[in-house]
Amino acid sequence: MYRSLSSILLGGLLLAAAPAPSSAPGAPGALKSAALKDLDAAYATYRDVAQQIWSFAEVGYKEKRSSALLQQILRDNGFMVAAGVAGIPTAFVATYGSGQPVIGLLAEFDALPGLSQQAVPTKQPVAGQDAGHGCGHHLFGTASVAAGVELKKLLAQGKFKGTIKVYGTPAEEGGSGKVYMVRAGLFQGVDAVIHWHPANENRAMLNNYLANTSAKFRFHGVSAHAAMSPERGRSALDAVEAMNHMVNMMREHVPQETRIHYVITGGGKAPNVVPDFAEVYYYVRHPRKDEVKAIFERVVKAAEGAALGTGTTMDYELIGGTHDLLLNQTLAQVLQQNLLRVGGVRYTDTERTFGQQIQTSLGFAAPPLDAAGQIGPYAMHEGGGSTDVGDVSYVVPTVGLEAATWVPGTPAHSWQAVACGGTEIGSKGMLVAAKTMTLTGLDLFTTPALLRQAQDEHRRNVGAYQYQPLLGNRAPALNYRD
Numbered sequence: 001m002y003r004s005l006s007s008i009l010l011g012g013l014l015l016a017a018a019p020a021p022s023s024a025p026g027a028p029g030a031l032k033s034a035a036l037k038d039l040d041a042a043y044a045t046y047r048d049v050a051q052q053i054w055s056f057a058e059v060g061y062k063e064k065r066s067s068a069l070l071q072q073i074l075r076d077n078g079f080m081v082a083a084g085v086a087g088i089p090t091a092f093v094a095t096y097g098s099g100q101p102v103i104g105l106l107a108e109f110d111a112l113p114g115l116s117q118q119a120v121p122t123k124q125p126v127a128g129q130d131a132g133h134g135c136g137h138h139l140f141g142t143a144s145v146a147a148g149v150e151l152k153k154l155l156a157q158g159k160f161k162g163t164i165k166v167y168g169t170p171a172e173e174g175g176s177g178k179v180y181m182v183r184a185g186l187f188q189g190v191d192a193v194i195h196w197h198p199a200n201e202n203r204a205m206l207n208n209y210l211a212n213t214s215a216k217f218r219f220h221g222v223s224a225h226a227a228m229s230p231e232r233g234r235s236a237l238d239a240v241e242a243m244n245h246m247v248n249m250m251r252e253h254v255p256q257e258t259r260i261h262y263v264i265t266g267g268g269k270a271p272n273v274v275p276d277f278a279e280v281y282y283y284v285r286h287p288r289k290d291e292v293k294a295i296f297e298r299v300v301k302a303a304e305g306a307a308l309g310t311g312t313t314m315d316y317e318l319i320g321g322t323h324d325l326l327l328n329q330t331l332a333q334v335l336q337q338n339l340l341r342v343g344g345v346r347y348t349d350t351e352r353t354f355g356q357q358i359q360t361s362l363g364f365a366a367p368p369l370d371a372a373g374q375i376g377p378y379a380m381h382e383g384g385g386s387t388d389v390g391d392v393s394y395v396v397p398t399v400g401l402e403a404a405t406w407v408p409g410t411p412a413h414s415w416q417a418v419a420c421g422g423t424e425i426g427s428k429g430m431l432v433a434a435k436t437m438t439l440t441g442l443d444l445f446t447t448p449a450l451l452r453q454a455q456d457e458h459r460r461n462v463g464a465y466q467y468q469p470l471l472g473n474r475a476p477a478l479n480y481r482d
Contacts, residue, residue, distance in 0.1 A: 027442035031159060035150055035438050036342070039431065046146045046434065047427040049073065053138035054422050057111040057131040059481045060171030063090045066109040066138070067168055070145050074166060077149045078156070086184040088177060088476050092168035093186055096152045101451055102163040103444050104187065104396070105148050105437060106195035106389065108172045109141035113481060117415040119422030121357035125415075132418035135173065136198025136405050139421060139430040143196060143403075146430075147437035151445070160445040165190065169388070171480075174214060174283075176320035178388035179469050180476050182395055191451050192331060192397045192444050195389055196433040198421065199402035200410045201367075202344045203376030204336040209325035210259065211289040212386035213296045213470055216281050216319055216480075217243065217303045221312040223276040233274030234311040237267045240278040243306035247282075247299055254295055259285040259384070281319070285386055289323055289470060319477050321470025323390035326461050330454040331399035331440075336378045338439035344373035345404045345428045354423065355407040358416050366409025372429075385412075394467045397451075397458040401436055405429030 053066045067090040071081050079094035115132035116125040126132075133139075148166040155164060167186070171177040181187070197205065219240055224233030244262060251260065261283045268275030284296045300316065307314035347355060352369055359366040392398050405426040410416045420426050444451055 027439070027446040031154065032341070032439050032442060035154065035442065036435055038153070039146065039150055039435050039438065042146065043427075043431055046142050046430070047424070050138050050142040050427060050430055051422065053109055053141065054133050057116070057129060057133060059113050059131050060110040060173055060175035060177070061088065061090060061476065061478045062481060063109050063170050066141065067092060067170065070107060070109065070141055070168060073145055074148065077152060079148070079152065079166065085186060086180040086476070088170055088180060088478070090168070090170040091177060091181060094148065094166040094168070095163060097155050097161075097163040100162055101191040101445060101448070102165060102189055103151070103441050104165045104167055104190045104193040105144045105441070106167050106169055106178070106193060106392070107141040107144035108137040108169055110137055110171050110173050110175070112173055112413060115413070115415060115418050117418035119419055121354050121361065121419060123361070123415050132415070133421050134413045134415070134417045136417065136421045136426065137172065139198050139405050139426055139433075140196065141168070143430045143434040144437065146434040147194070147441060150434075150438045151441045154442070162445050164441070172388055174320055175477060175480055176322055176388045176471055177476070179320070179322060179391045179471055182391045183469050187392060187396050190396045192399070192454055193392055194437045194440055195398065195400040196437060197400065197402050198405035198426070198429065200404060200406045200408050201371065201376055201402060202339060202374065202404050202432060203381070203402055204332045204339060204378060205400035205402055206327055206332060206378070206380050207325065208287055208380070208382065209390055210285040210287055210384065210386045211292045211324045211390065211470065212283060212285045212320065212322045213292050213318070214281070214283045214320045215296070215316045216265065216279055217314060217316045218279045219277070219307060219312045219314050221274065221276045221310070224274045226272045226274050230274060235274050236278035236312050237275040239306045239310040239312045239314065240264055240267060240280045242309055243280065243303045246302040246305060250298060250302065255286065255291060257287050258291070258295055259283070260299070287324055292470065317477070318471055318474055319480050322386050322388045323394050323470065325387060325390040326393040326398065326458070328397045328399055328454055328457055328461070330450065330457050331397060333378065334443050334450060335399050335401055335436065335440045338443070339401055339436045340375050341439065342432055342435045344375060345425070345432060346373050347425065351423070351425055355425065358407045358420065359409055361416060362409055364409070366407070369408060371408040372404040391469065394462060394465070397454040399440065401433060403429040403433040403436070
């Protein structure tokens with residue numbers, strides 16, 4: 001779950017550099033050049049795949065066609081695909097090769113509800129469609145598959161040895177799909193994982209992503225005629241409103257880095273009927289997972305108090321829970337060099353016109369369009385969102401990038417992001433990501449010292465912490481979007 005903000009350097013300083021690997025990392029330049037040329041040749045194919053998934057616009061755990069399309073591409077290219085893993089019908093792991101090192105690529109493909117939008121620079125929903133790819137996961141999944149296929153080709157040619165795994169990871173948007181995959185042990189034995197995310201700029205992913213717990217609180221009351229016999233009713237909606245009021249007052253008394261959001265997902269059907277059922281969906285976020293647990297317990301207490309005060313009963317369902325993201329500077333510095341080699345996005349005149357219209361619709365001053373062609377500095381950036389990649393980062397060294405698939409200034413989870421993702425603007429950014437991940441994968445496959453250093457850094461970052469999923473032992477919430 002991505003939140004696009006203006007880049008800032010913490011304290012005006014760049015990140016401290018990680019120690020240089022004991023031997024200079026990097027696959028032979030000719031090998032990288034050949035990979036880039038091959039991906040350029042395949043651009044139209046992967047663009048069309050991404051646009052198919054954009055048109056499917058399937059929400060979390062409902063991504064049947066999107067997942068099937070990516071799986072078929074991988075099978076057609078010689079991967080062995082295990083589908084329906086971790087108790088999730090749309091999750092998969094595609095594997096090619098054998099032995100070490102084992103390099104993983106993450107592929108997302110879920111859309112967001114309520115963001116239907118055509119590929120035009122004015123707000124125009126697609127008739128009969130509710131969801132849209134406001135976080136660009138149609139591009140995410142396709143670029144990762146493209147990188148996996150390219151690495152497989154080179155592996156098959158004997159350019160290096162090892163195993164490539166592409167992980168089809170559903171329901172990043174609130175469903176915590178990767179958490180269940182981590183819990184199922186699907187990342188055991190993996191040496192490093194590469195991922196990316198659509199964005200409005202190009203840079204190594206050095207974000208402070210937040211730990212997150214989400215739940216649906218359900219209140220049960222007694223229905224009655226709201227005018228003739230209100231005294232006989234007990235309003236479940238009153239309970240939701242009382243809970244929300246208490247949580248809103250609680251905001252003053254939690255650490256300032258905390259983020260709490262809610263939406264009422266059920267509150268009755270008619271004003272003259274006292275609602276006997278109401279539901280509210282909550283997110284609790286904080287940079288530290290222990291704080292998330294403590295704050296969430298206070299939210300539960302507010303729900304219990306609301307039920308007591310309104311004469312209703314309450315139960316809740318834990319929907320998701322994700323860790324904060326552990327950064328690996330060893331890997332990030334290598335990725336940054338590859339991103340600099342690949343470069344950013346260049347717009348045609350037609351795309352510039354589209355981009356100008358998008359920026360006009362934003363209502364604020366956006367960076368120049370040419371910023372999409374630039375690579376951001378190697379620097380820490382403000383976060384604010386959460387991602388289930390965080391859980392992966394606690395069990396295996398993980399590195400990611402952001403690529404400019406949206407016009408500079410475009411916020412994630414907006415109709416403008418959906419529109420950009422349905423055009424060449426989005427597809428060009430996707431190619432930047434596919435190329436950068438491929439080059440970084442080549443470095444990992446061909447430089448054992450780099451992997452050892454990354455793994456040493458990962459062990460230091462994890463320390464004595466024993467990974468435990470924040471969502472406990474619950475089964476995947478396959479119907480959380482219902």
